[in-house]
Amino acid sequence: MSRTVSSWILSSARNSIVLQEKGRLYSICIPNRNKIKWKLVFSKTYLYPAGSCSLDNTFSLKKAFRHTSTEEEHFSFQLSPSQINDILRAGELSHKILDLNGKNANSVLKFESNQLASNSPIEDRRSAATCLQTKGMMFGVFDGHAGSACAQAVSERLLHYIAVSLMSRQTLEEIELAVECMKPVLPILQWHKHPNDVEYREITSQYFENLRVYWQHLLDLDTEPGFSLEEAMICAFKRLDSDISLEVQAAQENELMRNIALQVAFSGATACVAHIDGVHLHVANTGDCRAILGVHEEDGTWSTLPLTRDHNAFDEFEIRRLKREHPRSEEKTLLVNDRLLGILMPSRAFGDVQLKWSKELQHSVLENSCDVDALNIYQYVPPNYHTPPYLTAEPEVTYHKLRSKDKFLVIASDGLWEMLSNEKVVKLVAGHLTELNVQKPQLAFEKPVNLGYMHSLLLQRKNRGIASLDQNIATHLIRHAIGSNEYGEVDQEKLAAMLTLPEDLARMYRDDITVTVVYFNSETIENYYRNN
Numbered sequence: 001m002s003r004t005v006s007s008w009i010l011s012s013a014r015n016s017i018v019l020q021e022k023g024r025l026y027s028i029c030i031p032n033r034n035k036i037k038w039k040l041v042f043s044k045t046y047l048y049p050a051g052s053c054s055l056d057n058t059f060s061l062k063k064a065f066r067h068t069s070t071e072e073e074h075f076s077f078q079l080s081p082s083q084i085n086d087i088l089r090a091g092e093l094s095h096k097i098l099d100l101n102g103k104n105a106n107s108v109l110k111f112e113s114n115q116l117a118s119n120s121p122i123e124d125r126r127s128a129a130t131c132l133q134t135k136g137m138m139f140g141v142f143d144g145h146a147g148s149a150c151a152q153a154v155s156e157r158l159l160h161y162i163a164v165s166l167m168s169r170q171t172l173e174e175i176e177l178a179v180e181c182m183k184p185v186l187p188i189l190q191w192h193k194h195p196n197d198v199e200y201r202e203i204t205s206q207y208f209e210n211l212r213v214y215w216q217h218l219l220d221l222d223t224e225p226g227f228s229l230e231e232a233m234i235c236a237f238k239r240l241d242s243d244i245s246l247e248v249q250a251a252q253e254n255e256l257m258r259n260i261a262l263q264v265a266f267s268g269a270t271a272c273v274a275h276i277d278g279v280h281l282h283v284a285n286t287g288d289c290r291a292i293l294g295v296h297e298e299d300g301t302w303s304t305l306p307l308t309r310d311h312n313a314f315d316e317f318e319i320r321r322l323k324r325e326h327p328r329s330e331e332k333t334l335l336v337n338d339r340l341l342g343i344l345m346p347s348r349a350f351g352d353v354q355l356k357w358s359k360e361l362q363h364s365v366l367e368n369s370c371d372v373d374a375l376n377i378y379q380y381v382p383p384n385y386h387t388p389p390y391l392t393a394e395p396e397v398t399y400h401k402l403r404s405k406d407k408f409l410v411i412a413s414d415g416l417w418e419m420l421s422n423e424k425v426v427k428l429v430a431g432h433l434t435e436l437n438v439q440k441p442q443l444a445f446e447k448p449v450n451l452g453y454m455h456s457l458l459l460q461r462k463n464r465g466i467a468s469l470d471q472n473i474a475t476h477l478i479r480h481a482i483g484s485n486e487y488g489e490v491d492q493e494k495l496a497a498m499l500t501l502p503e504d505l506a507r508m509y510r511d512d513i514t515v516t517v518v519y520f521n522s523e524t525i526e527n528y529y530r531n532n
Helices: 003-014 081-089 149-166 169-180 201-221 229-249 255-266 316-325 328-334 359-367 422-439 451-463 473-483 492-500 522-531
Strands: 024-032 035-043 093-096 108-116 124-131 137-145 189-191 268-277 280-286 290-296 302-306 396-401 406-412 513-520
Touching (some): 081 492, 093 124, 108 124, 149 201, 149 255, 149 268, 169 201, 201 255, 229 268, 229 280, 229 396, 280 290, 302 422, 406 422, 422 473
Antiparallel strands (some): 024 035, 124 137, 124 189, 280 396, 290 302
16 A cells, blocks of 8 residues: 555545434445445444443554544554554464373364454454363354444353253253252353453343253253254354343343343344364354365365355345245335345344334333433334344354364454455465464474574574564454455555554444454364274
């Protein structure tokens, strides 16, 4: 990006027209490869009531270099390489599976994750956890809209709902008995979190009580064996969305919890969750997050295996589903300007009760609430709103049996996929893997080893560029997503400009980006097939 382009970004922002009501209607510019598309997007930032968890401090390091407005007098797109790295690496998270007794029986070798905010605060969330009462690991990416409240709640709760859905009747009875006797409850998940990952601590007890009601419901079903993994994931998604809807309708004396429930229900979130148990991989997807596999073929080439479909107006299956669920008289109004009812890009999501409830229920809940304006809840019923619900949180679940040539899984919010194709992402991860392997120190020391010889080895490694390589693959992907030029190379000036875009402009050029990359243990997978 040249200085001319940087100047054009700034001047175009200062000359743009902003329509303001209860939210802001922007003309959004989203770079797509070498072309630029403009589209209208309703943007809104949620306010958090006193005493609730504030998300403004999340990734505060990145905001230190970020302008708050295009109206600042001394506006600069310049950042040093170290400042760029500080911003890009602030949200890094990595976890390697422990190797017990020299044997790692887990098919997951390690995972690496990162986030970069565009919205302030960031509306994306992520989760990663090991199941303690059942087998496997789970990884989730959640893309919030109309605020971060729904994505926050879903990221905290959904993995618990899935884990409970997979438990045996005996385990559920043991947990219920412990709660009744006020004894410690068996831990359900071991979380793998970033220090900056936030929680709704004030409402945790209510979330636990509703999870308990769910497992009591499962016990009442009196079925053994329980759900298949696919059934468990579908049931968990639908049950959590139902709980989100019911919680905001229930009488609530605590004003803080009432406000959080309102914000969660009236904002929304898409979700993509992977469950990995040995060679069994299940991916449940609701909305337009995406999961793909990187496959290393026998001839040495890399291929991409998509595991999800984007649920939006560009997917023929979704269009047909929506038309089946609503009268023929609504065919022309279901999707307007490639949006559900002309409003929402994804056609499946958690929350968003404005597109699920009747007009009467919406009016009743909001009428009996506190100051919804202070919570920035937008009261709006779209035209042609006749046969709700128009939106569902029911996921599509894909099953894949892992092979030794399946090397990694990438789950990311649409902020990444708007910038990079599936094939480009696999190419970048594969290239990063190759580079790391090549650059591992091959220290076949000559004897005797002297300081001059060691210095020579260090210089060789430095010349190969190991010092500038992102160790975290998610950071590497984000760097390329926002900084690549038309030749696929990272342009430092463009990268600096994209990172310093002020809050009132950043969303016009890039979305929040969340990436989790899971590496598979090929040896463990090969052993499975060898023993079976």
